[in-house]
Amino acid sequence: MKKFAGQSIIDKLSERFEASRPQLTSNTAIAEIREKALNHLVQNGLPHAKAEEYKFTNLTKALEKHINFSMEEESTEVNQGDVEKYRIEGLEAYYITFINGKFSEQFSDTIEENSISFSTLSNAIASNSALAEKHFDKLSKCTEDAFVAMNAVLANEGAVIDIKANAVIEKPVFIQFINTRSSDVQAKNLIRVGENAQVTFIEKVDTLAAEPGFSNVVNEIEVAAGANAKFYKIENDSPTSYHISNIHVTQAKDSTFTVNTIALNGAMVRNNLDIKLNAEGCEANMNGLYLLAGKTHVDNHTTVDHTMPNALSNELYKGIMDDQSKGVFNGKIFVRKDAQKTNAFQSNKNILLTDDATVNTKPQLEIWADDVKCSHGCTTGQLDKDALFYLMARGIKKDRAMAMLLHAFASDVIENLEIEAIQAYVEAIITSRLEK
Structure with missing residues (x-):
């Protein structure tokens, strides 16, 4: 039998899936997706060192070395002080908190606004929620990335949020993940923003344990016509933590989506951002800042897909690398044949503070339309x-x-x-x- 990269991890994931099959396959449609995702992993393995999309970020090797993917449970106590320490001072928000991947009612707010429908992913799956079934792996697609597949196999918790049409949500919705164990946490958030609604989401992952931990979080976000949604991804985890984020977004006519990715700490962080502008009048804004020190490694991979005319995308990522840290940026813009009158702009700028700090940057622009305004570029230098x-x-x-x-x-x-x-x-x- 052929051995793939990450074979020991896949073997453990397969064992966990079989042990938890009754819980994970209670919804038939989602069960089929989980089976497909597991088969994809078994047949293809995790990304190896020469895989094009992961050639500067050998996450598989790091996880094999540092993370225990067994089912062992750890009963570390978390108190209010621990939770507050990892929140943002002065920020009023609706807090949805997960401890070791499980929803914590104790540390979460009760959302009483009628315009917000919230459920945990586990409850949504158990109740055969139409929203959960409709969105589970529909945007992220488990056969296109091994870590999305890993998430699809085991993720049974996360936030399922539906923002009603025309709603204006004044306070941000803060999705907080706090991990206390040295194994892995798999979480999936399914979000729908209704027509003409306005809302802001914030996601933050923190690890209490001194030993290495791994969090794999997938967000699938649908932004309806005329809606305006903002998403903040704040990464300031422990120096021994490993994290991979997948944010997949689809936008309808005249919608606006803004994502801000702030990467400050962690052993190895990979951010995959995929935005599809599927109608006229869409606007997507992507801002990123990575301020790295020590041996922190942060890899930002972004994809913007313009499929229809009269849409706009702006992308600005900046990096400051100190000590022996490493930054990676790969930004792709696709302008399809029907996407005339597209405006698409991308910029990546980096400063290296030491001779040991490195950055690998690769802006990409592919255009099939002829009436567009597009630009992309990168710079790397010192002060x-x-x-x-x-x-x-x-x-x-x-x-x-x-x-x-x-x-x-x-x-x-x-x-x-x-x-x-x-x-x-x-x-x-x-x-x-x-x-x-």
């Missing part, structure tokens, strides 16, 4: 020595001067965050990191 000298000549110490320049470099991404509490949270981390 401007003349600007640094100018500040130091005016009595500013070198560390402070460097911090000022790096703040200025990151400012346009931070300004796009809009929510003051999140801006302050990111600013405080940058300040403490740069002015150490």
